[in-house]
Amino acid sequence: MANLKDIKTRIGSVKKTKQITSAMKLVAGAKLKRATDRAAAAQPYQEQLSEVLKRVAATAGSDANEPLLESHDSVNTILIVVVTSDRGLCGAFNNTLLRRMVYFIETKRKEGATVELAVFGRKGVGYLEHRGFDCADNTVNWTNIQKMDLVRPISDKMVGGFVDHKYDEVFIASNDFVSVLVQEPNFAKILPLQVDTGNDAVDTAPTAGGEYRYEPNPGEILGALLPLYIRTLVLQKFLESEAGEHAARMAAMDNATRNASDLIDSLTLDYNRARQAAITTELIEIVSGAAAL
Numbered sequence: 001m002a003n004l005k006d007i008k009t010r011i012g013s014v015k016k017t018k019q020i021t022s023a024m025k026l027v028a029g030a031k032l033k034r035a036t037d038r039a040a041a042a043q044p045y046q047e048q049l050s051e052v053l054k055r056v057a058a059t060a061g062s063d064a065n066e067p068l069l070e071s072h073d074s075v076n077t078i079l080i081v082v083v084t085s086d087r088g089l090c091g092a093f094n095n096t097l098l099r100r101m102v103y104f105i106e107t108k109r110k111e112g113a114t115v116e117l118a119v120f121g122r123k124g125v126g127y128l129e130h131r132g133f134d135c136a137d138n139t140v141n142w143t144n145i146q147k148m149d150l151v152r153p154i155s156d157k158m159v160g161g162f163v164d165h166k167y168d169e170v171f172i173a174s175n176d177f178v179s180v181l182v183q184e185p186n187f188a189k190i191l192p193l194q195v196d197t198g199n200d201a202v203d204t205a206p207t208a209g210g211e212y213r214y215e216p217n218p219g220e221i222l223g224a225l226l227p228l229y230i231r232t233l234v235l236q237k238f239l240e241s242e243a244g245e246h247a248a249r250m251a252a253m254d255n256a257t258r259n260a261s262d263l264i265d266s267l268t269l270d271y272n273r274a275r276q277a278a279i280t281t282e283l284i285e286i287v288s289g290a291a292a293l
Contacts, residue, residue, distance in 0.1 A: 004278065007271045011264060018260035024089065025253035028246045032180070035243035039177060042239055046232040053225050057195045059218045066219075068159065068226045071192045072168040077114045079167040080105070080187075081154060082128070083174035083237060084121030085245040086141050091255075093175060093248035094123040097185040101173045102131065104187055116167070118154060120238075147238055155231045162191045174237045175244040181251060183244035190233060193226060 057069075082101060084094045105115050119125050119138040128135050142150055161167040170191035175183040214221055 004271065004274050007267055007274060011267045011271065014260050014263050014267065018257055018264070021253045021256040021260060025250055025257060028250035028253060032243060032246035032250055035239070035246050036177070039236070039239040039243050042232070042236055046236055049225070049229055049232055053195055053222070053229050056214070056218050056222045056225060059214065066223055066226060067163050068191060068193050068230075069195060072165065075111070075113050075168040077116065077167050078108055079116050079118065079158065079161060079170045081158070081170070081172045081190075081234075082117060082119045082121070082124045083172065083241045084119070084124030084127075085241075086122040086143065087245075087249075088123060089252060090245055090249040091252040093183060093245055094121070094127065097173060097175055098124060098127045100185050101187070102128075104173070105133075113168075118157070120150075142238075143242055147235055150238060151231050151235045155227065155234050158191060158234075159227050159230060167191070172234065172237050174241045175248075177240040177244040177247065180247045183248055188233070188237070190230060193230065 080101070082098075084097065088094075108115055117128065117133060117135055117137065119128060119135045120140075120142045122140045125135045125138045125140065139145075139150070158167070158170045162170055169189060172188045172190055174186060174188075176186045178184050
């Protein structure tokens with residue numbers, strides 16, 4: 001059994017660790033509230049834009065000759081935008097996504113496709129470079145950058161590369177924010193863009209005001225809306241990933257704080273047992289000495 005000094009020193013160390021994890025939990029909770037508010041505020045805009053896009057695409061019909069909606073004849077090159085965190089201590093938030101993404105890449109390579117990566121987040125860069133992937137196109141500390149300053153360049157790269165046939169498919173690998181306890185890894189295909197042009201889209205037109213009139217024409221309006229819609233999709237992925245990171249860190253620090261409390265209780269019990277054993281040993285020695293006299 002360890003001596004009393006060692007146990008007391010370890011109890012002190014665990015108490016300090018508990019203070020740190022408890023403080024990190026509170027900080028993550030405060031940041032989570034702001035991040036979820038931003039993600040929730042952007043969601044209605046994206047949904048409304050999606051409805052407008054469906055309506056315009058349904059009206060344009062065969063006139064909608066947009067390259068962003070057309071699949072390429074073969075899939076030779078794929079762009080994957082990877083969104084991870086810059087900091088750790090957030091449980092399996094990054095590793096679960098990255099493990100699944102590596103499997104996804106290997107599957108696409110077996111199908112004969114070349115995969116190009118654009119990585120956001122220090123954790124993703126380190127994980128992928130350690131496994132031999134080319135992460136020259138990377139952005140670290142992205143949470144400190146204004147979101148639209150992030151979204152515009154990567155969205156333009158997606159659209160320009162797809163239109164120029166540099167990329168045949170474009171994906172975003174990120175964690176979707178489902179709840180405070182659930183962050184779901186997701187591989188969303190951004191391009192070619194899928195837009196519902198069926199009867200449901202046409203039915204969304206208002207009945208009181210009659211049909212919409214489009215100027216100059218639905219085809220040109222659709223061409224202006226598609227890049228904007230892609231930006232909203234990418235923006236939502238960044239916002240949800242940031243919220244998910246804070247949620248995962250808050251949950252991880254809460255578990256760490258609970259584990260520290262349990263360990264302190266266990267060590268305190270060991271300390272009391274050791275102290276009691278030491279006192280008993282001293283009493284036995286005193287009684288034995290007195291009996292010898």
